[in-house]
Amino acid sequence: EADIYQTPRYLVIGTGKKITLECSQTMGHDKMYWYQQDPGMELHLIHYSYGVNSTEKGDLSSESTVSRIRTEHFPLTLESARPSHTSQYLCASSDSSGGSDTQYFGPGTRLTVL
C-alpha cells in the first residue's frame, strides 16, 4: 500500500477564498504530480515536479500553483477559489530509480466551491 496522504479529504468553501491542498508522501519518491478528475471523466495532469525546487505545468491549464520545497511535500494552492474549480484533486508520486516511474495515488481531495 502506498504511503501518500492528502488533506483535507473534503472541502466546501466560498468563492474568493484562498485554499491550500496538502500532499505528503513518506516513500522518498523524487517525482510528484497533481491531477484533476471530474465525475466520470479521465484524470488530467495539472502540475508535476521531478525534484525539490522544480515544478512544471501539466497538459490541463490550471489557475492553481504548486511548490516543492521538501521532497515529501507538494502542496497545491488556489489564490481565489471559484465554482469552476469544483473537482476532485489527486496527488501522486513515483520513483524513477526502478525505470517504470509507476505512480502511486493519494485518496484525493474533493473540493466544492460555492
Next chain:
Amino acid sequence: QKEVEQDPGPLSVPEGAIVSLNCTYSNSAFQYFMWYRQYSRKGPELLMYTYSSGNKEDGRFTAQVDKSSKYISLFIRDSQPSDSATYLCAMSGFLSGSARQLTFGSGTQLTVLP
C-alpha cells in the same frame, strides 16, 4: 481524437464471470502500460503494469499488451463483488527531465453482481 480510448461501460456481470476490459491508443511512443482500480471516492490503486508487448498474470488478473495493434486488455477471472469499481488504463511517454507522463483512459465502471 483522444490518445487513449476506453469503453466507459457501465459493465455489469454475475459473480464468477470472466471480465475483459480494453483500451486502444494512438501514440506508438507509449512504452509502459498500466491498469488502475478506483473505488468510489478513492484515489486510483495500481493493479498491474507491463512493459512493451506480452502478457502478465497476477492472481485472478491478466494484463495483455499488443503494441502492433495498439490494444491493451485486462482480464479478471472468477470476478467477485469486491471487484466492483472503475478500471482505468494508463500509458506512459515522456515529459521533460525524464518524468514520465501518464495518459489515462476515461475508465470503465464495472459492477459484479452477487
